[in-house]
Amino acid sequence: MRKLEELQSLIASSVAELKYPEYPAELYEPIKYILALGGKRMRPALLLMACDLFGGDVEAALPPALAIEVFHNFTLMHDDIMDNAPKRRGKTTVHEKWNNNVAILSGDVMLIEGYKLMMQVRDNILRTVLDVFNDTAVGVCEGQQLDMNFETISNITIPEYINMIRLKTAVVLGGALKIGALIGEAEMKDAELLCSFGEYLGIAFQLQDDILDVYGNPEKFGKQVGGDIISNKKTYLLIKAQELVKGTDAEELSRWISLPAFDAAEKVAAVTQLYNSVNIRQYAEAEMQAYAEKAFEALEQINLPEESKQYLRDFADGLLVREY
Amino acid sequence: MRKLEELQSLIASSVAELKYPEYPAELYEPIKYILALGGKRMRPALLLMACDLFGGDVEAALPPALAIEVFHNFTLMHDDIMDNAPKRRGKTTVHEKWNNNVAILSGDVMLIEGYKLMMQVRDNILRTVLDVFNDTAVGVCEGQQLDMNFETISNITIPEYINMIRLKTAVVLGGALKIGALIGEAEMKDAELLCSFGEYLGIAFQLQDDILDVYGNPEKFGKQVGGDIISNKKTYLLIKAQELVKGTDAEELSRWISLPAFDAAEKVAAVTQLYNSVNIRQYAEAEMQAYAEKAFEALEQINLPEESKQYLRDFADGLLVREY
Numbered sequence: 001m002r003k004l005e006e007l008q009s010l011i012a013s014s015v016a017e018l019k020y021p022e023y024p025a026e027l028y029e030p031i032k033y034i035l036a037l038g039g040k041r042m043r044p045a046l047l048l049m050a051c052d053l054f055g056g057d058v059e060a061a062l063p064p065a066l067a068i069e070v071f072h073n074f075t076l077m078h079d080d081i082m083d084n085a086p087k088r089r090g091k092t093t094v095h096e097k098w099n100n101n102v103a104i105l106s107g108d109v110m111l112i113e114g115y116k117l118m119m120q121v122r123d124n125i126l127r128t129v130l131d132v133f134n135d136t137a138v139g140v141c142e143g144q145q146l147d148m149n150f151e152t153i154s155n156i157t158i159p160e161y162i163n164m165i166r167l168k169t170a171v172v173l174g175g176a177l178k179i180g181a182l183i184g185e186a187e188m189k190d191a192e193l194l195c196s197f198g199e200y201l202g203i204a205f206q207l208q209d210d211i212l213d214v215y216g217n218p219e220k221f222g223k224q225v226g227g228d229i230i231s232n233k234k235t236y237l238l239i240k241a242q243e244l245v246k247g248t249d250a251e252e253l254s255r256w257i258s259l260p261a262f263d264a265a266e267k268v269a270a271v272t273q274l275y276n277s278v279n280i281r282q283y284a285e286a287e288m289q290a291y292a293e294k295a296f297e298a299l300e301q302i303n304l305p306e307e308s309k310q311y312l313r314d315f316a317d318g319l320l321v322r323e324y
Numbered sequence: 325m326r327k328l329e330e331l332q333s334l335i336a337s338s339v340a341e342l343k344y345p346e347y348p349a350e351l352y353e354p355i356k357y358i359l360a361l362g363g364k365r366m367r368p369a370l371l372l373m374a375c376d377l378f379g380g381d382v383e384a385a386l387p388p389a390l391a392i393e394v395f396h397n398f399t400l401m402h403d404d405i406m407d408n409a410p411k412r413r414g415k416t417t418v419h420e421k422w423n424n425n426v427a428i429l430s431g432d433v434m435l436i437e438g439y440k441l442m443m444q445v446r447d448n449i450l451r452t453v454l455d456v457f458n459d460t461a462v463g464v465c466e467g468q469q470l471d472m473n474f475e476t477i478s479n480i481t482i483p484e485y486i487n488m489i490r491l492k493t494a495v496v497l498g499g500a501l502k503i504g505a506l507i508g509e510a511e512m513k514d515a516e517l518l519c520s521f522g523e524y525l526g527i528a529f530q531l532q533d534d535i536l537d538v539y540g541n542p543e544k545f546g547k548q549v550g551g552d553i554i555s556n557k558k559t560y561l562l563i564k565a566q567e568l569v570k571g572t573d574a575e576e577l578s579r580w581i582s583l584p585a586f587d588a589a590e591k592v593a594a595v596t597q598l599y600n601s602v603n604i605r606q607y608a609e610a611e612m613q614a615y616a617e618k619a620f621e622a623l624e625q626i627n628l629p630e631e632s633k634q635y636l637r638d639f640a641d642g643l644l645v646r647e648y
Binding site: 024026027078081082100101104105107108109111112113115116119123126127130131134137138141142144145146148149 | 348350351402405406424425428429431432433435436437439440443447450451454455458461462465466468469470472473
């Protein structure tokens with residue numbers, strides 16, 4: 001099996017070789033720009049990894065892997081407009097550098113270009129692969145819509161939250177793995193198990209991200225601790241805390257959430273203490289662990305040699321214990 | 325052959341039967357809303373017509389025809405954001421009724437839903453049909469970008485303008501006809517000739533639209549005469565006039581274009597007189613006629629019985645002499 005890092009750098013060099021027309025420049029320059037911003041190229045690397053695990057030709061899987069990366073960057077380009085985000089990976093976002101119209105239309109073309117790349121598979125799996133791609137794409141859009149809706153809804157339940165992160169983050173990991181497996185001539189049953197592995201792992205990963213925001217080591221995590229608390233982001237931790245805190249603590253939590261101006265460090269400390277008072281970290285870790293276990297259960301059922309399963313276990317372990 | 329009106333009403337009833345999920349409502353309500361606004365359903369009807377002409381099963385061609393209509397409405401939803409349009413077919417546009425984010429994301433889902441419908445063709449033509457759809461979709465986006473660019477460019481040439489309307493308006497007519505022909509088991513050569521027929525006809529139709537805006541009978545045309553003149557829209561007429569008028573007439577035309585405030589009727593009358601002074605109508609009609617002839621030349625080469633060709637000639641004649 002090829003190392004994940006090797007697959008990621010194969011993707012990086014292939015992305016750099018993607019060619020787009022010169023004219024109209026406003027349509028194609030932003031595509032080249034956002035694709036050149038970098039990133040870990042994790043989603044397309046997963047597609048290659050799945051193909052490789054089933055003994056498929058990694059080179060043949062490159063165009064569909066690039067399709068996943070182009071699709072992912074299309075979602076970023078449109079999400080950045082919707083989220084009014086000025087920066088992406090430290091650089092100016094497309095709608096800020098050009099304008100909203102350019103970002104809308106370039107994004108549209110990227111989605112189509114994604115389909116063109118995804119179609120570069122054998123005839124006998126073309127329909128199946130595109131069905132998976134369609135479902136993945138719709139799922140990601142639904143996830144983004146739910147994420148935006150949740151900003152203005154006060155009573156989100158944990159199952160609603162899990163469903164949102166599944167759609168917004170996890171289905172594309174599952175979809176990439178499934179498509180890679182199909183290109184590697186896996187049986188449909190195994191491709192679907194690998195898809196479930198990816199989806200559950202994606203949910204666990206997002207839950208870990210929620211935990212790290214509050215309890216992570218800022219030096220290893222690389223983000224400001226408590227960023228989600230400062231912005232009242234409805235993470236697993238906040239939703240669960242709102243369920244559990246009672247009486248004056250509930251009032252205190254509501255007060256922090258509704259305060260228009262505050263000292264950031266003070267808010268982070270106060271809300272973290274409220275979280276601690278109802279053991280939020282333990283709940284969140286248990287939920288994360290439950291999804292990790294579902295991922296491993298799916299993995300065990302896949303018809304792959306032990307060595308390949310160990311590769312996937314190691315991959316999952318690496319993903320889930322990264323930065324405490 | 326089935327009458328065009330019959331095909332249009334078949335599309336209308338099939339559009340009404342399209343089903344989308346209830347949740348998230350912000351994603352799917354706008355899709356139902358824009359599809360229910362009506363319209364002539366000309367593009368999908370052309371797809372069915374092409375299939376019918378080659379003896380294909382019109383019912384089997386319905387999903388791809390609906391794909392063209394869903395795709396077309398995706399472009400309208402996103403174009404309306406970009407053009408800041410408050411109304412579409414007399415009703416509030418999606419971005420006005422909801423907001424820009426909803427219109428961006430619902431539009432994205434519509435494009436994906438378009439692919440899902442377009443995939444409902446026989447395996448042996450799936451790749452070819454999707455290739456045509458991809459090219460059509462990219463073309464329409466390029467056309468929209470060029471159209472937006474032209475708003476702020478002063479020296480557009482006639483070939484640049486023709487290329488813009490070809491991409492923005494004509495390629496989707498050609499694409500719909502080509503896909504319909506392929507579903508009807510036409511030879512590729514005939515499908516491509518029918519595609520050319522549609523593209524040339526689309527260009528001729530748009531040129532006629534430019535002419536009608538100034539010289540049409542407002543009662544038959546149904547639009548305000550001179551709307552393009554009032555808004556300084558860069559039509560064939562204006563671009564050609566800017567090429568041809570000289571001396572004080574050129575200054576006069578520039579003055580009207582740069583006036584921030586004016587009496588609409590006065591501007592329309594003055595600019596029309598400038599157009600007349602250099603025979604713009606004759607140039608435009610000759611250009612339109614040249615594209616109509618290219619359409620008829622392509623048509624003559626198609627391997628179809630005389631009766632079918634006559635049907636297409638009648639269709640083209642009906643389209644090009646509609647409202648003088």
